[in-house]
Amino acid sequence: MVEFSLLELGELFVAVAVAGALGARLGLSVIPLYVVVGMFASPFVAGRLGLPYVLPGETLTLLAEVGIVLLLFFLGLEFSLDRLLAAKTNITRAGVIDIVINLPIGVVIGLALGWSFVEALLLGGIVYISSSAIITKSLIDLGWIANAESEPILGTLVFEDLVIAVYLAVVTSLVLGGDGLGSLARSLAIAFGFLGLLLVAVQYGTRFFSAVLDVQDPEPFVLRTLGVLIPIAGFALSIGVSEAVAAFFVGMGFSTTEHRERIERRLVGIRDVFAAIFFFWIGVNTDPRLVVAAAVPLAIAVVLTAPTKVISGYYGGQVYDLTPKRSLRVGLGLVSRGEFSLVIAALAAQGTGTVMTELIPAFAVGYVLVMSTLGTVLMGESDRVETLVFRTKTETAAAD
Amino acid sequence: MTVYESDLPGVGKKHEIELGDGSQLVIVTHNTGKREVFRRATPDADSEKLLELPDQLARQVGTILEGAYFQPVRSQSIETLLGGDTVIEWVEVPEGSDLDGTTLGEADLRQETGANVIVVQRGETTITNPGGDTELRAGDTLLAVGPREACQTFESLVTGE
Numbered sequence: 001m002v003e004f005s006l007l008e009l010g011e012l013f014v015a016v017a018v019a020g021a022l023g024a025r026l027g028l029s030v031i032p033l034y035v036v037v038g039m040f041a042s043p044f045v046a047g048r049l050g051l052p053y054v055l056p057g058e059t060l061t062l063l064a065e066v067g068i069v070l071l072l073f074f075l076g077l078e079f080s081l082d083r084l085l086a087a088k089t090n091i092t093r094a095g096v097i098d099i100v101i102n103l104p105i106g107v108v109i110g111l112a113l114g115w116s117f118v119e120a121l122l123l124g125g126i127v128y129i130s131s132s133a134i135i136t137k138s139l140i141d142l143g144w145i146a147n148a149e150s151e152p153i154l155g156t157l158v159f160e161d162l163v164i165a166v167y168l169a170v171v172t173s174l175v176l177g178g179d180g181l182g183s184l185a186r187s188l189a190i191a192f193g194f195l196g197l198l199l200v201a202v203q204y205g206t207r208f209f210s211a212v213l214d215v216q217d218p219e220p221f222v223l224r225t226l227g228v229l230i231p232i233a234g235f236a237l238s239i240g241v242s243e244a245v246a247a248f249f250v251g252m253g254f255s256t257t258e259h260r261e262r263i264e265r266r267l268v269g270i271r272d273v274f275a276a277i278f279f280f281w282i283g284v285n286t287d288p289r290l291v292v293a294a295a296v297p298l299a300i301a302v303v304l305t306a307p308t309k310v311i312s313g314y315y316g317g318q319v320y321d322l323t324p325k326r327s328l329r330v331g332l333g334l335v336s337r338g339e340f341s342l343v344i345a346a347l348a349a350q351g352t353g354t355v356m357t358e359l360i361p362a363f364a365v366g367y368v369l370v371m372s373t374l375g376t377v378l379m380g381e382s383d384r385v386e387t388l389v390f391r392t393k394t395e396t397a398a399a400d
Numbered sequence: 401m402t403v404y405e406s407d408l409p410g411v412g413k414k415h416e417i418e419l420g421d422g423s424q425l426v427i428v429t430h431n432t433g434k435r436e437v438f439r440r441a442t443p444d445a446d447s448e449k450l451l452e453l454p455d456q457l458a459r460q461v462g463t464i465l466e467g468a469y470f471q472p473v474r475s476q477s478i479e480t481l482l483g484g485d486t487v488i489e490w491v492e493v494p495e496g497s498d499l500d501g502t503t504l505g506e507a508d509l510r511q512e513t514g515a516n517v518i519v520v521q522r523g524e525t526t527i528t529n530p531g532g533d534t535e536l537r538a539g540d541t542l543l544a545v546g547p548r549e550a551c552q553t554f555e556s557l558v559t560g561e
Contacts, residue, residue, distance in 0.1 A: 146447035150414075154409045
């Protein structure tokens with residue numbers, strides 16, 4: 001076992017704190033920066049340069065896992081079935097346009113590279129899922145949040161959140177289920193059996209969730225929330241079910257109680273700490289040389305999937321009756337990929353074969369770095385993109 | 401005046417208020433409590449951020465705008481939330497008050513003051529539309545509604561001042 005010491009944890013926090021400060025100064029998202037500092041602190045970079053480095057040991061992996069669980073827990077907490085149902089026609093239409101364009105394109109790229117179906121499906125997920133964290137923050141920073149385009153953007157993100165829960169449940173079984181149709185069927189049955197039970201518990205357990213959290217002091221409140229969340233996620237993982245999806249459902253369970261806002265307020269800091277560890281851990285596990293080796297699939301994916309998101313987002317905006325200009329902004333707004341692509345990559349790393357254990361994680365890191373930067377820049381420079389797109393369009397129209 | 405409300409998943413809520421001159425006021429209430437106020441000159445324009453307030457300050461500003469602190473002109477055209485001269489008063493039953501232990505019916509506050517008790521708040525419990533047999537206790541907070549003057553009488557009667 002690789003030892004992970006308090007000193008190394010200290011290095012980690014210094015690194016992510018520096019990354020956070022840098023992000024604030026440069027106006028960049030912190031997620032890719034956490035990954036980058038992780039990469040620098042890894043044996044692959046700092047180690048080769050003879051500097052003190054962080055080894056991705058079991059302890060760090062465990063802390064990163066808590067990060068995944070908390071990320072998905074918050075997603076579930078924010079995810080309201082009622083809200084989805086209230087705006088279901090628009091959200092569903094925009095969401096369906098998004099998924100039928102962006103998921104298959106990733107799968108096709110994977111298959112064209114000669115990957116297996118499961119590997120291609122992982123690639124599909126990585127390029128499909130936009131980053132709720134990065135996009136929401138950009139919306140607020142740019143003031144788009146008060147504009148009409150924010151609704152299709154956030155609506156599409158909600159739809160994606162639901163899809164990613166189902167997707168992770170299936171893909172976890174595919175990756176961890178082992179070989180053979182029989183064992184695959186068994187692991188799928190276990191996954192959906194357990195998640196079904198959990199869903200029933202969530203649906204009818206509002207009173208239980210309320211009662212558990214019915215306490216004044218902040219300390220027992222936080223501990224009880226974690227005392228419900230972590231064991232359920234851990235149990236799910238121990239029987240081969242996605243811990244992330246279990247956490248998502250627990251979040252949904254808590255979202256129907258009157259404690260939702262208090263949980264968000266009290267636990268947001270804990271989530272941010274563990275999420276930072278998760279992104280850092282992703283970086284520490286990434287050999288930059290592998291990212292370079294993944295340059296071909298990376299270039300193909302960027303060139304194809306940036307425009308597809310813009311196009312699907314544009315039509316998503318049209319569903320909401322937005323003007324062409326605002327519809328284009330919906331598309332630009334959805335380009336950033338981030339945390340969930342990395343969650344999928346972390347899952348892939350647990351699989352077998354070099355494509356899953358090395359190529360996909362390295363690809364995902366490179367892809368998230370490019371797409372989060374590109375997405376943020378596209379949003380910031382939307383005025384120029386608009387002029388570019390619409391002038392070209394009028395010229396073509398005039399030429400006809 | 402039309403106010404549009406919409407959900408911003410993961411962020412909070414958005415309210416759009418038409419100002420009558422074609423422009424709109426947009427208020428984004430974040431789940432964190434922060435309020436951002438924008439103005440949109442035309443329905444199709446980009447929202448321009450006017451200001452940003454933390455929760456507590458936003459509430460104070462809201463109360464000032466509502467006119468609770470100061471009403472410039474007392475006329476028919478300026479109305480409080482309830483309309484006309486009607487106000488809501490919050491009064492706590494003090495320790496050792498004559499009301500401690502009596503029922504609402506016995507106290508007969510409505511006859512005495514003209515204000516009507518609509519809610520009795522007791523710790524975490526809320527008794528809405530309390531009946532005549534509702535017993536009052538020291539420490540209860542009574543919500544009374546009525547004309548301003550009646551509510552003033554009500555307050556001095558309950559507090560015993």
